[in-house]
Amino acid sequence: SFVLTQPPSVSVAPGQTARISCGGDNIGSKSVHWYQQKPGQAPVLVVYGDTDRPSGLPERFSGSNSENTATLIITRVEDGDEADYYCQVWDVSADQDVLFGGGTKLTVL
Amino acid sequence: QVQLVQSGAEVKKPGASVKVSCMASGYTFISYYIHWVRQAPGQGLEWMGIFNPNGDDTDYAQKFQGRVTLTRDTSTRTVYMELSSLRSEDTALYYCARSGGNSNAFDYWGQGTLVTVSS
Numbered sequence: 001s002f003v004l005t006q007p008p009s010v011s012v013a014p015g016q017t018a019r020i021s022c023g024g025d026n027i028g029s030k031s032v033h034w035y036q037q038k039p040g041q042a043p044v045l046v047v048y049g050d051t052d053r054p055s056g057l058p059e060r061f062s063g064s065n066s067e068n069t070a071t072l073i074i075t076r077v078e079d080g081d082e083a084d085y086y087c088q089v090w091d092v093s094a095d096q097d098v099l100f101g102g103g104t105k106l107t108v109l
Numbered sequence: 110q111v112q113l114v115q116s117g118a119e120v121k122k123p124g125a126s127v128k129v130s131c132m133a134s135g136y137t138f139i140s141y142y143i144h145w146v147r148q149a150p151g152q153g154l155e156w157m158g159i160f161n162p163n164g165d166d167t168d169y170a171q172k173f174q175g176r177v178t179l180t181r182d183t184s185t186r187t188v189y190m191e192l193s194s195l196r197s198e199d200t201a202l203y204y205c206a207r208s209g210g211n212s213n214a215f216d217y218w219g220q221g222t223l224v225t226v227s228s
Contacts (some may be wrong), residue, residue, distance in 0.1 A: 096171060098159070
């Protein structure tokens with residue numbers, strides 16, 4: 001079955017660019033969505049359809065997706081961006097329709 | 110504005126069942142799917158199943174087949190998730206979320222319902 005692989009953690013200094021990867025077999029053929037989850041809160045959609053941002057989200061959040069890796073890109077990182085980030089795809093397989101990656105903890109140094 | 114409001118926390122004994130509700134407002138109820146996603150303490154997100162309010166179609170993750178049931182009450186715009194034969198590993202936050210529109214991403218989430226399974 002399809003598997004999404006994320007690094008457990010990524011650290012970045014304020015003002016720098018964070019890149020969080022999401023690996024999967026030929027994931028470039030799928031539409032990838034990204035969610036931010038802060039402690040004690042429900043997840044929030046930050047990027048959908050590989051590259052698009054929901055209205056109201058800062059332009060600092062963007063994404064890319066090619067071949068076997070999708071990437072969430074956060075430019076000019078701020079303290080408030082510290083959170084867990086999850087990638088997600090739809091994969092109609094024998095097991096389930098929707099898959100989440102294992103999540104990445106973004107730490108702002 | 111779009112809102113998904115879930116029922117309150119539950120404490121159940123092993124072997125029991127739990128039924129969590131998700132009341133939708135602020136949009137056309139039958140136009141969007143409702144999903145259930147759970148998160149065990151300190152763990153990631155796990156998709157459980159999908160409900161289509163426009164026709165009552167459902168699909169469940171194989172892991173939960175036979176134990177989870179999704180239903181609705183259209184008059185109250187509420188979708189229910191019932192999980193049976195509870196065990197300690199089912200202790201988790203349970204979220205409902207909406208998908209549909211152009212992207213099929215989960216664009217709105219409920220606040221989460223904590224289900225604790227303990228003897």
